[in-house]
Amino acid sequence: MPQKNIAANKDKTIRRILDGATKVFAEAGYSGASVDEIAKAAKVNKATIYYHVGDKEALYVRVLHEVIGQTAAGIATRMNSSMTPSQKLATYVSGIAETVGNYPPLPPVMMRAVESGGQILSPEVAADLMMIFGILLEILEQGAKEGVFVKANPFIIYLMIIGAVAFHRNVEANWDQKPELAMLFKQMDPEFYTKLEGSLSSSVAAEVTRLLLRALEK
Amino acid sequence: MPQKNIAANKDKTIRRILDGATKVFAEAGYSGASVDEIAKAAKVNKATIYYHVGDKEALYVRVLHEVIGQTAAGIATRMNSSMTPSQKLATYVSGIAETVGNYPPLPPVMMRAVESGGQILSPEVAADLMMIFGILLEILEQGAKEGVFVKANPFIIYLMIIGAVAFHRNVEANWDQKPELAMLFKQMDPEFYTKLEGSLSSSVAAEVTRLLLRALEK
Amino acid sequence: MPQKNIAANKDKTIRRILDGATKVFAEAGYSGASVDEIAKAAKVNKATIYYHVGDKEALYVRVLHEVIGQTAAGIATRMNSSMTPSQKLATYVSGIAETVGNYPPLPPVMMRAVESGGQILSPEVAADLMMIFGILLEILEQGAKEGVFVKANPFIIYLMIIGAVAFHRNVEANWDQKPELAMLFKQMDPEFYTKLEGSLSSSVAAEVTRLLLRALEK
Amino acid sequence: MPQKNIAANKDKTIRRILDGATKVFAEAGYSGASVDEIAKAAKVNKATIYYHVGDKEALYVRVLHEVIGQTAAGIATRMNSSMTPSQKLATYVSGIAETVGNYPPLPPVMMRAVESGGQILSPEVAADLMMIFGILLEILEQGAKEGVFVKANPFIIYLMIIGAVAFHRNVEANWDQKPELAMLFKQMDPEFYTKLEGSLSSSVAAEVTRLLLRALEK
DNA sequence: AATGAATGAGTTTTCATTCAT
DNA sequence: CATGAATGAAAACTCATTCAT
Numbered sequence: 065m066p067q068k069n070i071a072a073n074k075d076k077t078i079r080r081i082l083d084g085a086t087k088v089f090a091e092a093g094y095s096g097a098s099v100d101e102i103a104k105a106a107k108v109n110k111a112t113i114y115y116h117v118g119d120k121e122a123l124y125v126r127v128l129h130e131v132i133g134q135t136a137a138g139i140a141t142r143m144n145s146s147m148t149p150s151q152k153l154a155t156y157v158s159g160i161a162e163t164v165g166n167y168p169p170l171p172p173v174m175m176r177a178v179e180s181g182g183q184i185l186s187p188e189v190a191a192d193l194m195m196i197f198g199i200l201l202e203i204l205e206q207g208a209k210e211g212v213f214v215k216a217n218p219f220i221i222y223l224m225i226i227g228a229v230a231f232h233r234n235v236e237a238n239w240d241q242k243p244e245l246a247m248l249f250k251q252m253d254p255e256f257y258t259k260l261e262g263s264l265s266s267s268v269a270a271e272v273t274r275l276l277l278r279a280l281e282k
Numbered sequence: 283m284p285q286k287n288i289a290a291n292k293d294k295t296i297r298r299i300l301d302g303a304t305k306v307f308a309e310a311g312y313s314g315a316s317v318d319e320i321a322k323a324a325k326v327n328k329a330t331i332y333y334h335v336g337d338k339e340a341l342y343v344r345v346l347h348e349v350i351g352q353t354a355a356g357i358a359t360r361m362n363s364s365m366t367p368s369q370k371l372a373t374y375v376s377g378i379a380e381t382v383g384n385y386p387p388l389p390p391v392m393m394r395a396v397e398s399g400g401q402i403l404s405p406e407v408a409a410d411l412m413m414i415f416g417i418l419l420e421i422l423e424q425g426a427k428e429g430v431f432v433k434a435n436p437f438i439i440y441l442m443i444i445g446a447v448a449f450h451r452n453v454e455a456n457w458d459q460k461p462e463l464a465m466l467f468k469q470m471d472p473e474f475y476t477k478l479e480g481s482l483s484s485s486v487a488a489e490v491t492r493l494l495l496r497a498l499e500k
Numbered sequence: 501m502p503q504k505n506i507a508a509n510k511d512k513t514i515r516r517i518l519d520g521a522t523k524v525f526a527e528a529g530y531s532g533a534s535v536d537e538i539a540k541a542a543k544v545n546k547a548t549i550y551y552h553v554g555d556k557e558a559l560y561v562r563v564l565h566e567v568i569g570q571t572a573a574g575i576a577t578r579m580n581s582s583m584t585p586s587q588k589l590a591t592y593v594s595g596i597a598e599t600v601g602n603y604p605p606l607p608p609v610m611m612r613a614v615e616s617g618g619q620i621l622s623p624e625v626a627a628d629l630m631m632i633f634g635i636l637l638e639i640l641e642q643g644a645k646e647g648v649f650v651k652a653n654p655f656i657i658y659l660m661i662i663g664a665v666a667f668h669r670n671v672e673a674n675w676d677q678k679p680e681l682a683m684l685f686k687q688m689d690p691e692f693y694t695k696l697e698g699s700l701s702s703s704v705a706a707e708v709t710r711l712l713l714r715a716l717e718k
Numbered sequence: 719m720p721q722k723n724i725a726a727n728k729d730k731t732i733r734r735i736l737d738g739a740t741k742v743f744a745e746a747g748y749s750g751a752s753v754d755e756i757a758k759a760a761k762v763n764k765a766t767i768y769y770h771v772g773d774k775e776a777l778y779v780r781v782l783h784e785v786i787g788q789t790a791a792g793i794a795t796r797m798n799s800s801m802t803p804s805q806k807l808a809t810y811v812s813g814i815a816e817t818v819g820n821y822p823p824l825p826p827v828m829m830r831a832v833e834s835g836g837q838i839l840s841p842e843v844a845a846d847l848m849m850i851f852g853i854l855l856e857i858l859e860q861g862a863k864e865g866v867f868v869k870a871n872p873f874i875i876y877l878m879i880i881g882a883v884a885f886h887r888n889v890e891a892n893w894d895q896k897p898e899l900a901m902l903f904k905q906m907d908p909e910f911y912t913k914l915e916g917s918l919s920s921s922v923a924a925e926v927t928r929l930l931l932r933a934l935e936k
Numbered sequence: 937a938a939t940g941a942a943t944g945a946g947t948t949t950t951c952a953t954t955c956a957t
Numbered sequence: 958c959a960t961g962a963a964t965g966a967a968a969a970c971t972c973a974t975t976c977a978t
Binding site: 092093094095096187190191194197198201214216217218219220221223224225226227228230231232235248249252253256259260263264268271272275276278279280 | 470481497
């Protein structure tokens with residue numbers, strides 16, 4: 065069955081393209097990434113990208129969809145309807161942290177997306193984000209209805225979680241790989257450096273959950 | 283005083299350049315911004331930018347230093363040693379929110395700053411960022427020492443603040459400018475849309491402060 | 501054979517580029533030549549030059565290699581092992597004169613090559629130049645061994661040949677293209693002018709050969 | 719007398735400009751040299767060059783005139799009417815070599831001038847060159863008239879002398895200062911290298927004179 | 937399905953020159 | 958006399974995209 069092989073090859077090619085693009089977009093952002101670089105990272109001819117995926121913007125949207133969609137799916141899977149709102153919140157936060165841990169490109173991609181003003185957003189990506197937010201919304205509403213949570217702006221809580229988890233992971237990853245910066249801080253203010261390093265080593269999910277529960281629980 | 287006039291003109295020119303660059307970098311990010319566009323925004327000949335400031339990167343660093351430095355200084359100024367830690371935290375959050383309002387790229391820059399290996403960052407900018415985080419550090423330490431705050435990871439709190447403020451500002455900006463997106467949400471889930479819109483319209487600084495104080499205060 | 505056609509087209513394009521570049525570099529020198537002009541001369545899009553050859557310096561090196569390499573090869577080919585040293589010297593000089601006629605910047609390049617620290621020069625070009633000097637070296641050594649030539653400093657003879665050919669070619673070229681200069685000489689010193697013009701019209705190669713043979717032959 | 723001081727200052731400024739320009743033109747050629755670089759080398763404001771000397775071309779012409787004019791004057795001084803043609807020729811060659819030795823910029827400047835096609839030549843420079851050539855012309859004519867020299871194309875002899883002397887000096891000077899190239903040759907062909915180095919160390923003037931007298935004397 | 941070639945329209949950067957002071 | 962500021966024009970180089978094969 066040669067058709068199947070061709071199809072499989074095609075899929076592999078697209079996979080390589082998306083992986084390469086994810087990597088390059090994560091490192092350089094949308095405008096900073098060049099199609100040439102992506103093609104090189106994907107070990108694919110530049111024209112192949114246009115053939116299979118489309119232009120640079122289409123590629124970006126597809127990468128965003130994949131990255132954010134995976135996160136959304138991961139969280140949804142973990143949630144269990146028999147949990148209390150507090151338990152759900154803890155699951156939610158650690159779910160995000162875990163997905164992010166398993167899928168490192170998310171933070172930089174999201175960061176870059178924020179940086180570029182979120183100008184490129186497809187309906188699919190919007191739906192992904194809605195889904196992630198929607199889960200939190202339900203948790204908070206349930207908590208409020210049951211009288212265990214105070215009322216709070218869900219979107220801001222959402223942003224606090226995403227911000228802390230995503231960027232913490234990012235800083236953490238880079239702290240070890242780029243010693244120049246750590247050195248710079250060390251030289252400028254050794255005491256500060258020690259505190260920063262201490263902050264980095266702790267578990268984000270646990271700390272974020274703890275703080276949020278303190279903030280929300282009556 | 284002819285010399286003085288020349289000097290004054292020079293300063294005005296540099297001011298125009300920095301203002302134009304700040305605006306354009308804010309809208310488009312580093313790679314998205316073009317020197318041509320900056321020159322146009324500054325109403326200055328492109329070569330004048332190179333004459334007074336240097337190349338694109340030097341210009342970016344200078345803008346960053348100015349913006350982040352002013353943020354740092356602004357927050358420091360607002361802070362009053364006679365305030366309670368809680369008051370200081372409120373001042374801190376609203377100080378950041380205000381600056382971010384004036385200069386949207388600040389948040390991603392602040393987050394990436396710690397992460398990017400300082401490739402584009404000058405020591406001056408690093409010092410500015412250290413100062414901003416350092417202020418929060420002191421507030422939390424003071425609060426802990428005085429027994430009014432529980433112990434908490436300062437870096438995570440920092441990220442929660444920056445994350446919430448940064449993302450919020452971004453979404454807000456896109457919400458108004460891209461009605462398609464709002465429409466899209468409305469069609470997909472009208473109820474969700476109403477809630478989201480409600481979340482967006484409230485003040486981030488106030489809500490973030492309220493939540494953090496609930497989380498931190500004993 | 502579709503692939504073959506593409507390859508052939510590619511070769512033709514590169515040929516056009518190298519020919520255009522050779523022409524423009526010859527007329528204007530390295531810094532005087534612009535890539536735009538070369539693209540125009542080659543009837544190729546500027547970007548095509550970068551695609552196929554690389555940047556200006558790579559293009560220059562390639563042109564040099566081609567021109568000097570061909571000179572070296574040309575001289576070597578003309579040389580016949582059955583010739584006497586005197587015949588070989590005559591062949592050598594006329595071989596250089598001919599190449600210089602086709603590519604004026606050759607002489608200064610050949611002279612500077614030994615001098616410039618090889619900044620622009622590739623190892624290939626250095627090898628080419630070594631070969632050209634090496635041929636002369638062998639001729640002189642053979643002549644000395646056979647007892648037909650007196651001993652002489654080969655490098656100085658090399659410089660005399662190159663110097664005479666190079667300058668002559670240059671003056672000649674300017675003589676025809678810039679009639680003002682000729683007029684100027686005529687006005688300043690008519691007799692001198694007549695002599696100079698007489699000197700210019702004769703064949704350099706023949707005269708240089710004649711003089712060198714008188715100097716070298718026992 | 720303040721006027722005198724001002725005038726003296728002016729002269730010093732012009733001197734600095736010409737020295738800087740000579741240096742930069744010698745290193746980079748006409749198109750390779752930038753007015754900025756010249757101003758820097760001369761420790762003078764760029765506009766001062768335009769004020770005192772004029773545009774880039776005028777500056778180049780002035781440098782050429784100075785450099786070549788000095789050489790011309792140096793040779794003329796050494797010549798003595800009571801000498802035999804052979805003695806005069808020896809004096810001529812060593813005079814050129816000596817002047818060049820005392821005034822190093824000549825060879826690179828002439829070389830660059832050749833490279834750029836001698837497109838920029840003023841009447842003054844032409845007169846200088848005429849003067850240098852004129853002296854040789856007289857020597858050769860006298861020799862021919864007296865029956866001691868064979869007839870020969872004076873211009874080509876002129877070029878052989880200039881070529882050998884000027885470029886030898888140049889190669890010599892750079893051989894010591896740029897060891898990379900010497901190393902390159904050494905690696906490529908050790909034997910060749912030894913011969914080349916031997917060639918470089920001998921006296922040009924003596925060898926050129928010896929060869930030319932062998933070529934010219936009946 | 938996949939690619940090398942080619943390009944138009946940009947990008948960043950430099951440069952010779954002028955001018956007000 | 959001397960200079961810092963400013964600029965139009967052009968330089969080198971890049972990039973997203975298309976197309977023939």
